[in-house]
Amino acid sequence: MEGVGGIVVETEAYEPDDPASHSFGGPTPRNATMFGPAGTLYVYRSYGIHWCANAVCADEGVGAAVLLRALEPTIGVDVMRARRGVEDVRLLASGPGRLTQALGITAEHDGRELGKPPFALDPPRAAVEVVASPRVGITRATDLPWRYSLAGSSFVSRPRPRA
DNA sequence: TTTACGATTAACT
DNA sequence: GTTAATCGTAAAG
Numbered sequence: 522m523e524g525v526g527g528i529v530v531e532t533e534a535y536e537p538d539d540p541a542s543h544s545f546g547g548p549t550p551r552n553a554t555m556f557g558p559a560g561t562l563y564v565y566r567s568y569g570i571h572w573c574a575n576a577v578c579a580d581e582g583v584g585a586a587v588l589l590r591a592l593e594p595t596i597g598v599d600v601m602r603a604r605r606g607v608e609d610v611r612l613l614a615s616g617p618g619r620l621t622q623a624l625g626i627t628a629e630h631d632g633r634e635l636g637k638p639p640f641a642l643d644p645p646r647a648a649v650e651v652v653a654s655p656r657v658g659i660t661r662a663t664d665l666p667w668r669y670s671l672a673g674s675s676f677v678s679r680p681r682p683r684a
Numbered sequence: 685t686t687t688a689c690g691a692t693t694a695a696c697t
Numbered sequence: 698g699t700t701a702a703t704c705g706t707a708a709a710g
Contacts, residue, residue: 569704
């Protein structure tokens with residue numbers, strides 16, 4: 522099979538009420554996708570150089586989504602290595618910008634439906650242990666423990682979630 | 685039209 | 698640990 526993929530090991534939640542969320546204060550042209558139906562992909566550019574991917578997880582007009590922060594590469598690792606230019610598998614997608622670069626996600630994919638080509642989405646095959654911790658990289662509402670990562674995973678974007 | 689800022693990363697001291 | 702890179706979006710004039 523071609524393409525790339527892996528196991529999502531870290532996410533962050535964003536709601537309309539959240540001052541740190543793009544959807545805070547209502548829809549704008551930029552975050553329009555975030556208010557779309559659940560199951561779509563919201564892509565935005567950060568600091569002009571990085572792409573970040575969100576999975577919309579609320580009905581149309583709500584504006585809630587989860588930011589995909591880290592991924593454990595399992596499919597097409599070589600492709601990702603080539604794209605990222607790094608050897609260490611743990612660095613391939615350990616961060617929002619890195620994740621999108623490794624998967625080749627750009628504005629082209631904004632608004633696309635997850636679970637449909639070129640995307641595929643599968644439920645966890647086994648029980649997983651998730652830990653909540655404060656979010657990273659934002660300047661507002663940093664107290665909210667809405668960062669969810671796979672317990673014990675060495676692929677998360679930050680080594681020490683500070684349990 | 686102009687200006688300020690960001691859900692980041694990589695490089696440097 | 699600190700700082701620069703880089704550009705689309707939003708808010709102000």
